[in-house]
Amino acid sequence: MQTALIVGIILALLWFIEKMLGTPMVIRPIVVSTIIGAALGDVQTGLLVGATLELVFMGFIQVGGAVPPDVLVGAGLGTAYAIIGNNGAEVALALALPIALLAQSIKVLVFIIRSWFMDYAMKLAKAANIKGMINLNVGGLLLHCALYFVVGFVAILFGSNAVEAFVNNIPDAIMNGLEVAGGLLPAVGFALLLLPMMKKTNVLYFLLGFSLLAYMNIPILGITLFGVVLAFIIVYEFGGKNGGDQDTTDKEDEEELFDV
Amino acid sequence: MSDKRKLTKDEKKLMREIFWSSFMLEASYNYERQQALGYSIGMWPAIKRYYKNEKDRAEALERHMNIFNTTPHVVTTITGVATALEKEASENPSFDKKIINNVKIGLMGPFAGIGDSLFWGTLRIIAVGIGLSLAQQGSILGPILFLLLFNVPHMLVRYYGGVFGYKFGTKIMDQANNSGIMQKISKGATIVGLMVIGAMTASMVKLESSLVFTIGDEKIPMQEYLDQIFPLLLPLLYTILMFYLLKKGMKPTTILLVTIAIGIIGSLIGII
Numbered sequence: 442m443q444t445a446l447i448v449g450i451i452l453a454l455l456w457f458i459e460k461m462l463g464t465p466m467v468i469r470p471i472v473v474s475t476i477i478g479a480a481l482g483d484v485q486t487g488l489l490v491g492a493t494l495e496l497v498f499m500g501f502i503q504v505g506g507a508v509p510p511d512v513l514v515g516a517g518l519g520t521a522y523a524i525i526g527n528n529g530a531e532v533a534l535a536l537a538l539p540i541a542l543l544a545q546s547i548k549v550l551v552f553i554i555r556s557w558f559m560d561y562a563m564k565l566a567k568a569a570n571i572k573g574m575i576n577l578n579v580g581g582l583l584l585h586c587a588l589y590f591v592v593g594f595v596a597i598l599f600g601s602n603a604v605e606a607f608v609n610n611i612p613d614a615i616m617n618g619l620e621v622a623g624g625l626l627p628a629v630g631f632a633l634l635l636l637p638m639m640k641k642t643n644v645l646y647f648l649l650g651f652s653l654l655a656y657m658n659i660p661i662l663g664i665t666l667f668g669v670v671l672a673f674i675i676v677y678e679f680g681g682k683n684g685g686d687q688d689t690t691d692k693e694d695e696e697e698l699f700d701v
Numbered sequence: 702m703s704d705k706r707k708l709t710k711d712e713k714k715l716m717r718e719i720f721w722s723s724f725m726l727e728a729s730y731n732y733e734r735q736q737a738l739g740y741s742i743g744m745w746p747a748i749k750r751y752y753k754n755e756k757d758r759a760e761a762l763e764r765h766m767n768i769f770n771t772t773p774h775v776v777t778t779i780t781g782v783a784t785a786l787e788k789e790a791s792e793n794p795s796f797d798k799k800i801i802n803n804v805k806i807g808l809m810g811p812f813a814g815i816g817d818s819l820f821w822g823t824l825r826i827i828a829v830g831i832g833l834s835l836a837q838q839g840s841i842l843g844p845i846l847f848l849l850l851f852n853v854p855h856m857l858v859r860y861y862g863g864v865f866g867y868k869f870g871t872k873i874m875d876q877a878n879n880s881g882i883m884q885k886i887s888k889g890a891t892i893v894g895l896m897v898i899g900a901m902t903a904s905m906v907k908l909e910s911s912l913v914f915t916i917g918d919e920k921i922p923m924q925e926y927l928d929q930i931f932p933l934l935l936p937l938l939y940t941i942l943m944f945y946l947l948k949k950g951m952k953p954t955t956i957l958l959v960t961i962a963i964g965i966i967g968s969l970i971g972i973i
Contacts, residue, residue: 460725460727460728460730461724461725461728462724463723463724463725463726463727463773463774463776463855463859464727464773464774465848465851465852465855466825466828466847466848466851466852467848469829469847471829471832471833471836471843471844471847472844472847472848475836475841475843475844484841485839488836488837488839488840488841488843488844489836489837489839491836491843491844492833492836492837492843495829495833495836496833496905499826499829500953501953502821502825509953510954538957538961542954551731552730552731552732553731553732554731555729555730555731556731556732556733556734558729558731559731559733559734559737559738559766562729562734562737562738562766563763563766566741566759566762566763566766567759567762567763568759569755569756569758569759569762571742571745571749571762574738574741574742574762575725575742577729577738578725578728578729578738578739578742579725579728580729581728581729581731581738582725582728582729614968614969615965617968618964618965618966618967618968618969619961619964619965620964620968621964621965621967621968621973622960622961622963622964622965623964624906624907624908624964625906625907625908625939625960625963625964626957626960626961626964627902627905627906628902628906628908628936628939628940628943628960629943629953629956629957629960631898631901631902631905631906631940631943632940632941632943632944632946632947632956633947633953634821634822634826634894634898635895635898635940635944636944636947636948637817637818638818638822638891638894638895638898639895639944643891643892643895646891646892646895646896646899647895647896647898647899647902648899649896649899650895650896650897650898650899650900650902650903651899651900651902651903651933651937652899652903653896653899653900654899654900654903654904654933655903655931655932655933655937656932659900661827661830661831661897661900661901661904662827662830662831664896664897664899664900665823665827665893665896665897665900667896668892668893668896668897669893671892671896672888672889672890672892672893673889675888675889675892676885676888676889676892677885
């Protein structure tokens, strides 16, 4: 009962923070699993599960209107089940994925419900009622948080035993396979990130980053710095048609932009 | 052209208000108007400053209830531009107020593109890369560092983006088009993003063949040979295959499930 309450509250609270503070990434698995772990008395497992899930869920981000699998609920419940049943990261992974896929529909539902609110929002705007608009905005968020609380609470209260029985019946061979799959899954995440960015003309930059690590083992931060320098050289030194003959005002503007 | 003047005390106050009002952008995200409610609330500091009677305020709030969607971390830059336009509109009766929404629509696309690749694609990945290795060692510093690395630049861009947008105001579109700033930033961000994702792919995707060929008495492990040709060749090929399948329109969830199946089946029959 107590555990279920804690998990429910954490899910609701993290979502509240995420959307009240401008998407600061507190719903990413690396944070969610750690907090769930700390609350359930096993920070170490939380950290390890968080690291594993963060990689797998790397590509699941909300860009535009498309709703990705629900990372918060998946990571939160997956971690909680793993810790409650004294299991490791593989179990968390096995559970987090299907849960995240199922929970996707919570968001879809909320986005539909809140669409109905928009008529009311327009009325408030027409009356210049800014307080009402803010209340409605926060109210819409609280509705979402409340749903997360209920889902978290119910899933842990009624689901733990069933999940534990299910997990104990998974054969070892499948668990090994899940471990292999865990190493493979980040590929899907990275491919999703690449999808809007990579074209035939710039695929070499991806290969460059890959090779710098594969052959030379340069740390990622180092490769980032190389990337920044390279981008600067390509954009400014060989900056296309109008690269050489800009007047000084333009250059100042651009420098200012980069200061930002 | 370039506005080097210092902001007045009152303008600095306005910038802080815009910063603080910008956080709730997605609180009521929905299908019909996406971030509009949050955005309209974010315009309030400007609206209440420039319009003194209720009718004008209502009209302005309603104007900003138009559908809106951009990367939340960079929204203040657009708020800043729109603020400068609202100021102009409040002082100049012949100013066509339709321009305000047109400029907003013109900005939200490119800013979503730049914002997504800078914040989701690059900054977040770097923060994950550094936080993850610590978390894997069981250090609580991992998640903390992840949040700091992401949010310090996030807050800076949120505040100074507003100042920048406000200063450029009406002129930003002309300038952006003239000097191709948008294209340049977008191109630069793509290069950095691709290199970082490439490096992350190499360090995080794990796929090794456990096949062993036996020729005569000699046992030849496949992986050793692959490593001599190109280390990490298999993770690279698998990632590119995933990219290709997505490009062909396969659903991410299907691919995830297929990947899990490959992992399980592959390890059962002993090839990976």
